Amino acid sequence: MAEIARLHPAEDKSFRLAPHNVEAEQALLGAVLVNNEAFYRVSDFLEPIHFYEPIHREIYEVIGKFVRAGKSADPITIKTHLPENLLADMTMAQYLARLAAEATTVLNAADYGRMIHDLALRRSLILIGEEMVSTAYESEVDVTPEKQIEEVEGALFQLAEKGRYDGGFQPFNAALKDAIQMAGEAYGRDGSLSGTSTGLTDLDRLMGGLQRSDLIILAARPAMGKTALVTNIAFHVAKAWKGDVTPDGHRKTVDGGIVGFFSLEMSSEQLATRILAEQAQISSSDIRRGNIHESQFAKLVDTSNLMAQMPLYIDDTGGISVAQLAARARRLKRQKGLDLLVVDYLQLLSGSSKASSQNRVQELTEITTTLKALAKELEVPIIALSQLSRQVENRDDKHPQLADLRESGSIEQDADVVMFVYREEYYLKNKEPKEGSPEHLTWQGEMDKVHGKAEVIIGKQRHGPTGTVQLSFEAQFTRFGNLARTDYLPERME
Numbered sequence: 001m002a003e004i005a006r007l008h009p010a011e012d013k014s015f016r017l018a019p020h021n022v023e024a025e026q027a028l029l030g031a032v033l034v035n036n037e038a039f040y041r042v043s044d045f046l047e048p049i050h051f052y053e054p055i056h057r058e059i060y061e062v063i064g065k066f067v068r069a070g071k072s073a074d075p076i077t078i079k080t081h082l083p084e085n086l087l088a089d090m091t092m093a094q095y096l097a098r099l100a101a102e103a104t105t106v107l108n109a110a111d112y113g114r115m116i117h118d119l120a121l122r123r124s125l126i127l128i129g130e131e132m133v134s135t136a137y138e139s140e141v142d143v144t145p146e147k148q149i150e151e152v153e154g155a156l157f158q159l160a161e162k163g164r165y166d167g168g169f170q171p172f173n174a175a176l177k178d179a180i181q182m183a184g185e186a187y188g189r190d191g192s193l194s195g196t197s198t199g200l201t202d203l204d205r206l207m208g209g210l211q212r213s214d215l216i217i218l219a220a221r222p223a224m225g226k227t228a229l230v231t232n233i234a235f236h237v238a239k240a241w242k243g244d245v246t247p248d249g250h251r252k253t254v255d256g257g258i259v260g261f262f263s264l265e266m267s268s269e270q271l272a273t274r275i276l277a278e279q280a281q282i283s284s285s286d287i288r289r290g291n292i293h294e295s296q297f298a299k300l301v302d303t304s305n306l307m308a309q310m311p312l313y314i315d316d317t318g319g320i321s322v323a324q325l326a327a328r329a330r331r332l333k334r335q336k337g338l339d340l341l342v343v344d345y346l347q348l349l350s351g352s353s354k355a356s357s358q359n360r361v362q363e364l365t366e367i368t369t370t371l372k373a374l375a376k377e378l379e380v381p382i383i384a385l386s387q388l389s390r391q392v393e394n395r396d397d398k399h400p401q402l403a404d405l406r407e408s409g410s411i412e413q414d415a416d417v418v419m420f421v422y423r424e425e426y427y428l429k430n431k432e433p434k435e436g437s438p439e440h441l442t443w444q445g446e447m448d449k450v451h452g453k454a455e456v457i458i459g460k461q462r463h464g465p466t467g468t469v470q471l472s473f474e475a476q477f478t479r480f481g482n483l484a485r486t487d488y489l490p491e492r493m494e
Contacts, residue, residue: 019122020052021115028112029056030103032063033074033096039067042113050120058082059096075100121159128155150323153330154377196257196340196381199236201482202469203456207417210237210340210381211463215372217346217411219386219400220421221393225454226385227266228478229421230342231275233383234259237340238312257339257380258311260332262325264348268316272307278479279303311336321350322370333378341378343371345385346411365410372414386411388420398427402459418460423473424450454480 031038043064048057062081066073075096082092132152139148195209210216210233220226240256263271277287280303282296292300313332320328325343332338343349351363368384375382388404400420405411412418428447454473458466472481 018052018126019119021119022053022056024112024115025051025053025056026099027103028109028116029059029063030099030101031109031112032060033078033100034103036063036067036073038109039063039073041110043067046113046117050117052116052119052123055083055086059099124159128152128159146323150327153327196237197240198233199240200233200456200469200471200480202471206458206467206469207461207464210383211416212379212381213376214381214416214462215368215375215414216381216383216417216419217386217405217415218383218419218421219388219405219411221388221398221400223426224421224423225473225478225480226421227344228274228278229456229480230344230383230385231271232278232480234261234312234340234342235275235279235307235310238310239306241311241339243337253337253339258337259313259340259342260329260338261312261314261342261344262320262328263314263316263344264318264320265344266316268314271314271316274478275307276300276303278477279307281474281477281479283477318348319350322367325349326370326374329374329378333380338378338380341375341380341382343382343384345387347387361410368410368414372416398422399455400457400459412460415460416462417458420457420459422455422457423453424455425453425473453483 028038028042046060048061048064051057051060059078059082062078063073065081066078071077075093079093079096082096084092086092086095132148135148195207195211195214197204197209198207218226218230237257238259241253241258242255244252244254261271266274273287277283280296280299282292282300286292286296287300313336315328329338329341346364346367349367351366371382371384386405388400392398392400392404399422402412402418405418425447428443428450452472452474454471456469456471458464458469460466470483472483473479474481
């Protein structure tokens with residue numbers, strides 16, 4: 001089809017043409033027009049934007065609308081939805097007929113589709129490279145090389161994940177399609193959750209699971225068990241992981257998730273010991289001292305073998321900046337995949353700019369804003385742990401509130417969900433009266449009511465209700481679990 005060459009004016013040979021293959025685009029479009037089944041071989045990864053020829057983008061987009069609507073897409077049906085005239089001596093109807101007449105076999109459609117997709121990626125790489133060179137030459141005084149590296153890495157990540165380098169507005173029907181897909185996944189999933197299950201039934205019921213692109217803040221005073229809760233959730237998500245391979249070669253998570261865990265406070269060995277203790281139900285202090293018998297050791301080995309197979313990745317580098325964290329998270333998603341990111345904990349991160357490091361409130365604002373943007377970019381939930389201010393200890397009612405979030409209101413502002421861990425047993429234990437006194441009996445009664453129980457208070461949730469969830473807590477194993485509630489139990493026969 002030499003005619004299509006006339007769509008391009010003669011170009012100066014001193015400029016290199018962007019990589020493209022017009023003949024492959026024509027062959028693919030012809031195959032789809034002859035047999036609409038060919039569209040399903042490429043539609044999972046090939047978008048109209050990937051075509052080099054603008055008119056081919058229009059044709060592919062119209063074909064897609066017809067096929068998805070269950071209508072036949074052929075030269076006769078689609079011509080009325082395209083510009084009538086193509087060239088001075090060729091109409092759109094003639095061009096579509098020529099495409100169909102010289103079509104390739106349907107069997108080659110996927111190969112041609114991947115070729116078009118790969119060439120589009122190369123063009124995007126050239127664009128990123130040109131912008132990077134231009135910015136490096138003409139950079140502003142306050143734009144550091146580290147900032148440019150971060151931006152380029154973000155652009156490359158978007159290209160690797162999405163297969164395209166663009167942004168800006170999208171039509172509402174595209175957003176609507178994503179919403180319907182999410183609802184469909186929730187409907188088909190066990191438990192009807194739209195997000196990833198935490199393994200804690202009542203918490204899932206209130207939150208609908210961990211939602212993609214959400215920044216979830218889990219806050220508590222020391223010794224309440226916030227790290228224990230998040231390791232319980234991370235273990236459950238990784239243990240439940242099941243994956244599948246998409247037509248374009250990417251891995252897709254079907255259930256559970258691949259977990260990235262930034263442990264800024266504990267070493268990876270300490271964290272692994274804690275998770276081992278939780279899951280094997282053996283005290284971590286006993287594990288450290290070797291105070292275990294043979295059957296317990298066998299249980300430890302079995303648990304560690306199970307954990308070794310799970311997609312749970314730990315980074316225990318201390319004192320990293322939020323920009324370094326973002327870069328490492330992008331790399332993990334690109335290389336291994338990522339469905340849940342955990343940061344333990346927020347106050348141990350540093351900002352990336354000099355201005356923010358001089359003001360802790362500004363620095364924390366930058367950290368939470370960056371984490372929220374990262375959750376949206378990676379399309380994964382991020383659980384970030386946070387400390388609470390000491391003002392909690394000065395109140396009679398020590399249940400935490402949003403106002404107790406330490407150092408910055410931006411934590412509350414940027415977070416989609418704010419959760420607090422609270423254990424009445426911890427505070428009551430420190431108020432034990434003298435044994436044998438009348439007060440001790442009253443205290444013992446109160447202790448019996450709260451023993452082995454914890455509360456997760458949802459203080460803020462953008463897309464759901466707030467409220468309190470009761471959980472069980474086994475202090476010796478630092479393990480949270482579902483609480484056996486009387487209204488869930490079968491009726492007892494008297």
